[in-house]
Amino acid sequence: AQKVTQAQTEISVVEKEDVTLDCVYETRDTTYYLFWYKQPPSGELVFLIRRNSFDEQNEISGRYSWNFQKSTSSFNFTITASQVVDSAVYFCALSDSFTGGGNKLTFGTGTQLKVEL
């Protein structure tokens, strides 16, 4: 069965530090998609990125970057020069054909990131 593990429950950093959030996934499928969502203290879930299993190129968007490595089944998320506004819970999620259709997501348990001044 598919599974997403975010082993880091909580991370605290000082502003301007770089931080990496880990995500390890399990799936039997060869075609799958990985996602990252952000949940700020206000509670809504904000989509950050989608990556399919055939595209192993790393992606950078401003201070955010993602490292996808199929060999280690990992899809890690790095925030460069962190800011207080980055404080949130970050979720990694997986969708594959074994979820039975409908683009259903299997979520990790989330990593609480606290950025302090």
Add this chain to the structure above:
Amino acid sequence: NAGVTQTPKFRVLKTGQSMTLLCAQDMNHEYMYWYRQDPGMGLRLIHYSVGEGTTAKGEVPDGYNVSRLKKQNFLLGLESAAPSQTSVYFCASSYRDRDIYNEQFFGPGTRLTVL
């Protein structure tokens, strides 16, 4: 566009009471979902729908029922609320694409407390 909206935002129930949570989306999405979020457990899928008139069970469906009579609406019902159903409930929707698993768009959540 309002995106995905949920009604109500907060609710307190007594054990045994019933209620319905309403989710509406204005993006013409085919797929809709109901999740619950509990501390330390991430989001878990309750029920989902791949189109108008169709629903299916997710990971934690017991104690809940759903209906999708209109494409834009997805209702979640609790027939007899229990304290274990105290949670934050999120509705989401996504496009259907033949070979692509699209991202889900989430509503703001409903915080439900069952006493």
